[in-house]
Amino acid sequence: MIEVHDLHKHFGGFRAVDGASLAIRKGSITGLIGPNGAGKTTLFNVIAGRLSPTSGRVTMAGEDITGLPPHELFHKGLLRTFQIAHEFSSMTVRENLMMVPPNQAGESIWSAWFARGRIRQEERALARKADEVLDFLTISHFADEKAGNLSGGQKKLLELGRTMMVDARIVFLDEVGAGVNRTLLNTIADAIVRLNKERGYTFCVIEHDMDFIGRLCDPVIVMAQGKVLAEGSAREIMQNEAVIEAYLGTGLKNKATA
């Protein structure tokens, strides 16, 4: 699905991503782990077009997508969420979802004015879809709440909801679980599995919670210091000496054996 070839992203002299190469298989839920500062978010930013790489290439289903702007990647079905959840704070939760329609291109002011009937119909369909998504995520009761008032965890759910408004092909989730309580985290995990099974979404998930990774992800890719350190099943990864070394003192070993 996605292939990353020898990708570099340097900030001044600092190599945040330093020659990373990896592949995300179509239909997989690939985990991406690594200590803080390993370059995971930066890697996402480059793949998703928010930052341009210093060097290297990214392809999607064989097509070179290196450096394409985010809105073009969106139309190709590549979506992402942010480590710190983003939302349109002044809009309601439902309106937030409705900002992500299947095809936005092509509306002119003229059609907006003269085809108001059709547009109202489309808006209603969009609202229905948004309500289905909220239902799926079990946050229907927040539909009319201003998105800015949601808790961090609820915003994460909303971010996941955005990806459900369109037929995404691959979704990058940055620390979906950070600051999210157990119950919400389970909801998120269920949603990811269902989207993967029922709608064929490919996922790449950054997460620190090893239970979550172990339950959902195969394979798991480990990054450290801007490079890919290891790849394998969650079990293999947790027993990999180099990985344990990279995480030294961060408690992975305890969690892995717990």
Added chain:
Amino acid sequence: MDLLNGLVAFLNFVFIPAVAYGSQLALGALGVTLIYGILRFSNFAHGDTMAFGTAMTILVTWALQSAGISFGPLPTALIALPLGIAATALLVLGTDRAVYRFYRDAKAAPVILVVASMGVMFVMNGLVRFIIGVEEIQFTDGERFIINARAFKEWSGLEEGLALRTTQLLTVVVAAIAVALLFWFLNRTRTGKSMRAFSDNEDLALLSGINPDRVVAVTWIIVAALATTAGVLYGLDKSFKAFTYYQLLLPIFAAAVVGGLGNPLGAIAGGFVIAFSEVMVTYAWKQVVAYAAPGDWMPSGLLQLMSTEYKFAVSFAILIIVLLFKPTGLFKGQSV
């Protein structure tokens, strides 16, 4: 009777002028606030964009007049307005292409864009003077008054006359239509909503498939329409002079900041706050107070807080006060 006279004087010299001026400032401030909200910088060239749009409209008006075309009792400039807007839209789109896009792509800090806009301001300033000169130009025609002071006095038997000029009513009506269209556009159309989304959270808007180039272009076109309309209404109400429009930048910014930069409703409220403050502070209240006071008492001074030459000081003072005590403005805008 005296109270009625006082009221009429108040309407005539304070209320009506301030409402007309406030509408003009509101339209100007809407343009500034849209640019701030969506392109994220304070556009110092806005006054000169208004001047350019007005100058273009005046040229078309003259052409229409010499071709014998008029708009009956309404000013011919209204027919010329759409062409003035189109010319201004081309100018600002060209400016964006030539200047601002470069800094946007380089992800330059807002302050750099502000400085760039000052450069644009000087260029536009020269352009306008080159095209239409530096003199004061009256370009209103058609019926001058809806209510004429003398006719009003005869009709009412009051000492004070009430005048309502066509351009004053026109200003308020056109401004109301422009604002209604703008809010319909921002709240009801997908393009408008994507502009709001872009203003709210640019990163997320991009990730939601919103094309930034389109948002930027539509924003400039709307700004051109607002600026030209504001400029033409101001010119019809008073007169056109390149230097005056450059000076209008201060009250317009003050209006946008008072209302909360980036907040369209705030810009409108701010426009009226500034207009009323300016008119009330520079008006000589002597006559109104004399009517209101019992008996024949007459205040000895003019009761004018500030002479009209200092009217811009009012905007300046309000601007400073708001920035010091409530930098997000009356309505919550993005913090300055």
